[in-house]
Amino acid sequence: MRSGHEESERRRSYEFEAFVGGAAGRLLHVAALLTCEDAKACDQLLCHALSRAYLNWTRLRGEDPYAYARQELVLAYARRAGARWLHREPRDGRLSRLTAQERLVLVLRLYEGVDEEQVAALLGMPVDRVRAVCARACNTLRSTPPAAAAPVAVPAVAGGAR
Numbered sequence: 001m002r003s004g005h006e007e008s009e010r011r012r013s014y015e016f017e018a019f020v021g022g023a024a025g026r027l028l029h030v031a032a033l034l035t036c037e038d039a040k041a042c043d044q045l046l047c048h049a050l051s052r053a054y055l056n057w058t059r060l061r062g063e064d065p066y067a068y069a070r071q072e073l074v075l076a077y078a079r080r081a082g083a084r085w086l087h088r089e090p091r092d093g094r095l096s097r098l099t100a101q102e103r104l105v106l107v108l109r110l111y112e113g114v115d116e117e118q119v120a121a122l123l124g125m126p127v128d129r130v131r132a133v134c135a136r137a138c139n140t141l142r143s144t145p146p147a148a149a150a151p152v153a154v155p156a157v158a159g160g161a162r
Contacts, residue, residue, distance in 0.1 A: 016057050020050060023066050027073055033107045034077045036096040041080075049073035070112065071122060078104060078123065097144050102137035109134050 028046050035041035052072040053065055060068055081100035095103055104123070108114045109130070116134075120127045 012057055016054055019053070019065050023069060024050065026066075027069055030070065030107060030112065031073060031077070033095060033111060034074075034100075034103055036093050036103075045073050045076050048076045074104060074108065074122060094141055094144060097140055098137050102133055102140070105130055105133045106137040106141075 024046065027049055028042060031042040031045040031049075035045065049069045049072040053060070053069040056068065057065070077100070081104070095106075098106065105119060108119045108122070109116070114122075116127050116130050120130045123130070
């Protein structure tokens with residue numbers, strides 16, 4: 001016979017696995033946009049966000065777990081933005097031309113659709129500052145010509161084409 005605690009843990013694990021199945025891809029994309037597709041940094045941010053969400057899963061009942069996980073991802077990125085590992089040579093890509101703060105505001109506002117007031121509260125800055133950073137980031141992206149697209153390698157089919 002199972003105890004109530006064991007049943008609760010099973011339900012918690014099942015719910016969390018379902019959440020990860022639906023949200024991990026989108027959170028990973030947010031991490032990729034923030035880190036300019038640095039795979040190691042993306043994985044670190046995603047693991048941090050998901051582990052924090054799992055630790056607080058029972059407390060999140062009735063709340064939006066995606067918003068919480070995104071908040072943890074964003075805060076981890078913001079904490080690390082000043083760290084040495086993010087100041088490496090920028091990767092290719094249009095977002096790499098933005099500062100960490102500009103990428104953060106732009107991704108939250110335009111990709112995630114978070115309103116200005118929520119972004120301001122999350123990042124601890126005035127709403128006017130969020131608007132200014134977003135406008136500056138958009139202007140930078142508009143004034144930067146897109147890089148030439150690299151050719152896409154198509155994997156060969158084992159055993160020849162059919």
